[in-house]
Every structure is written in C-alpha cells, then in structure tokens.
Amino acid sequence: MLWEIALVIFLLFLTVLVIYLIPMVINFNRAVKKFSKTVDSLNDELPDILYDISEITYRTSKATEHLDEAVQDLAQMERAISREIKKPLLETAASVGGFLQAVQSFVSYFVKKR
Secondary structure, three states: OOOHHHHHHHHHHHHHHHHHHHHHHHHHHHHHHHHHHHHHHHHHHHHHHHHHHHHHHHHHHHHHHHHHHHHHHHHHHHHHHHHHHHHHHHHHHHHHHHHHHHHHHHHHHHHHOO
C-alpha cells in the first residue's frame, strides 16, 4: 500500500511538472521562431550592410588621401612663399637697420659737437 501511495504522489508530481513545463516549452518554441526570423532577416540584409560599410570606408579613404595631398601642397606652397619672402625681407630689414644706425650716428655726432 505504501508503494501505491508513493506512486500516486510521484504521478501527481509528474503531472504538475508537465502542466508547468508545457507553457514554458510553447514560449521557448515561440522565442526560437522569432530568433530564427531575426537571423534570417539579418542574413538577407547583411550583404547590403557590408557593401554600404565597404563603400563608406572606400570614400573615407579617398577623402583622406585628397586631404593629405592638399595639406602637402599647402605645405610646399608655404615653404616656397617663405623662401621667396624671407630673403628680400631680411635684406630690407638689414638695409633699414643700417640706415637707422647711420642716422643715429649722424645725429649723435652733431649732438656731441654742440
């Protein structure tokens, strides 16, 4: 008789467990189906996304190359302008400095004579 009671309790436990697990299995099945649809959708759109990323990367690379060339051209132009201006500017500054020194010497000579 003890075995029969234990068996009934065990069967009741299994029945409750099955009743509890059925909704969980159904929800799990729904989640797996949604996940599968999402993965399929992603697989369908992935080549387009990868192409767009590749195109963006290519255009960014080209823009960077053009910008780098422009900066190098600008640096060369700055060096050329600097070379062209520096020599005449230094010569003019030296001439003005010499003239001012001559004026100062001239003025100081006449001031000392008086």
